[in-house]
Amino acid sequence: MSRRLRGLLRKESLQILRDPSSIAIAFVLPAFLLLLFGYGVSMDSKHVPVALVVEQPSAEALSFVGAFQQSQYFAPQRFLTRQAALQALRERRVDGVLILASDFAARFKGDGDAPIQLIANGVDANSARLLEGYVQGTWSGWLRRELSARGVPVEPPAEPETRIWFNPELRSRNYLVPGLLVINMTLVGALLTALVMAREYERGTLEALMVTPVTMREVLIGKVLPYFVLGMGGMALSVAMAMLLFQVPLRGALWVLVLTSTLFLLAALGMGLLISVLARSQFVAGMIAIISTFLPAFLLSGFLFDIDSMPAAVQVITHIVAARYFVSVLQSLFLAGNVWSVILPNALALAVMAAFFLGMARRRIRKRLD
């Protein structure tokens, strides 16, 4: 290693250690995001507040209510009148209203059907759909139990036997947390790097560097290496938090995780450097980095929103988002294991992107100021 490169690496490391904001972006922000998403955000519906209106109390109605109260999915509240329950729905104190009409018991005794009415708040369509499914399930389960207790033979035409693989408890944390690791690496790789390189242009220090015999290749390596170490450090912290704090299983091999993370981090660093070389001001570089790397990592990577349910045009766009490939890799690595048919093509895509962005940054950074 040349003396010049050693000097640059030492300088960069000292700057990282002395700049609280780079430590914050590499370690504090990822930890904060993990805590927020791990504890605060949940895509599962549990203990959903539901208003229950029983218009005519009866043994059957009480048994039905009992089934609801036992379910972990609901937090039922009893209302005496339909009007009061609907008012609660309007005020968003409950997410749905379940009405047992006055003929509930009579119809049940009569033809064995016990109709119920569910009014769900459709503002949040996702939750409404979940609620509908849960109510349906609880209701049919109760109906079957009641009927068989009376000796009425129940023969549903076909009963689906669902088995959920990789995440049997359907914990949303298990797939959110691996996705978050991608966000965290994007922060260090692209955003932080774009800012620090643009800072050198802005403060005129790059001008002074350029007039020394240093080559621009050395300047780039001098930036990539320290931030690579920083990014991998942030990654290690995030993985440790994911496994120890949130009990997300890591079913794949650690070396595959390290290798694919390396590829993704290199791609992110390449993008960050390319952005700052083109923008040359911290403000512009920061904005471009957020819009072109951070937001797509959130929205278009399949981390929060399923790519297959996006419109076709948007699906095409996701292919140029490096985060997309890394999300696929991480979700399989953590939840399914070393699924080579998933990991290999995605890792290849990451390698291509890393080579492209680093190569572009190298081509565009010149020892000239115009």
Place this chain on the structure above:
Amino acid sequence: MSEAVLMAEGLRKAFPTRHGRETALDGIDLAVRPGAVTGLIGPDGAGKTTLMRLAAGLLVPDAGRIEVLGLDATRESLAVQAAIGYMPQRFGLYEDLSVQENLDLYADLQGVEPAERPARYAELMEMTGLGPFTRRLAGRLSGGMKQKLGLACTLVKPPRLLLLDEPTVGVDPVSRRELWSIVYRLVQQAGMSVLLSTAYLDEAERCADVILLHQGRVIGQGTPESFSAPLAGRSFEVTWSGGSRRRLQARLAALPGVMDATLQGEAVRVVSETARAPDCAGLGEGTVCTPVPPRFEDAFVDRLRDGTRHPPPPSFGARQGNGRAVIRVEGLERRFGDFYAVKNLAFEVHAGEVFGLLGANGAGKTTTFRMLCGLLPPSGGHLEVAGEDLRHAPARARGRIGYMSQKFSLYSQLSVRQNLEFFSSAYNLRGARRRARIAWALSAFELEHQANDESGELPLGYKQRLAMAAALMHEPEILFLDEPTSGVDPLARREFWSRINALAEAGVTVLVTTHFMEEAEYCDRLAIMAAGEVLALGTPAEVKRRGLASGAAVPSMEEAFIRLIQGREAA
């Protein structure tokens, strides 16, 4: 004479802007001789930095060629960069690294062998006086120390040619003088060649050779004497007993054959168009006219003056100015954390007075201004502006002051007229009064022809006029000007000061900050500031006498400044 260390032929460079290309260098031919200090002198926008960057191989010329130490700076830039030292305007220091770490970095980059380092470091530390501060972060050094550290970093490996881009702008006169003595030492002891750019014309006399740059063209090259020699016998100092020196200046400027008349302490300095004393006979009894040696600035003005005489500055109308105190400051201080930006400040400014705050960058001038304008609350002390206590009635006081900030605060995408419209509405002017004030501003500041031009595209001198007009839209009693002349050429500066004088004659109180020493002479009274404190306060003549140990000849303002700082450090 041996081979030139830097040579340019037909050098051209333009930069793209929104409206086509703007020419920075327009056909430059020059040669820098070895083993001497060559000054590259010109106002902002003359093309100094572009020329430096071309020489360092950081820019590619559009046409022509530039050769450094016999190498083509464009095609052999790596070889050139290995042989030269270059200090960019902002010194190129990493502020979060210590003095020693900065030196180590540049030693690594320049390929200085570890065995050679201790001796070289010791030499540089001795030369710059930074020895006791090697562990301090560069960001915590004063402006003058940063400048010296930047210089030390470029000198880690002794270069054959040293390029210094405006190393002295904005640093205090003591550091400036120290930098010059270092540069002389390098030239005399190490035989180094130095090209140094500056916007201060008075630094020309310190150079062996001068290249005068203006609007991308070389308008003169030679020894400083060769510039001022043709002006021998044409400079005079005039005093009179007829009252205000400003009135004397205006009378002299209007005399036929007078090329230039500027205030110089109690006297007026006059440059004639020919070697004949100005015709002072008509100015009344007690008028004394003494010949003085010419200055480099006279030559610059002589070359640039295009023959057309500038019209006398427009009148700004009369106002009652009876010498009452309109600004009163007592024990004023401002802390930022544990750092005192301004400490124990006390002065009074009277109506119709031009009051100057003189000091280097970081002396506390701008902080003081912001407090006086009610933009920054003081941490302690008493402050009264236009009879209002700023702590209690800042809005009312602000309606009576005008403020022109360093960066001119114009909306660059708006036209000249739109800017004036905006600022007049910001001051609540409406209808006929607003139209009248805009018409006044356009005519008084000679902006009629530019009224519909985008203000961002105007030359610096016009922007400065527009900014001043905008600050005067509501006819304030007090005008604050924060470094209004920084970087504009001497002609624009003269024009600007003639407007300030006219305002003062009309009874407007003017407060102005500057780091140009000669502008201090234009003020009625001034305060010299350093490290947040006032070192001296009084008329220019009083301040100059204060800097003096004995009653010897009155030194220059810069000399007085240096002695005051040294006196403070000794105490």
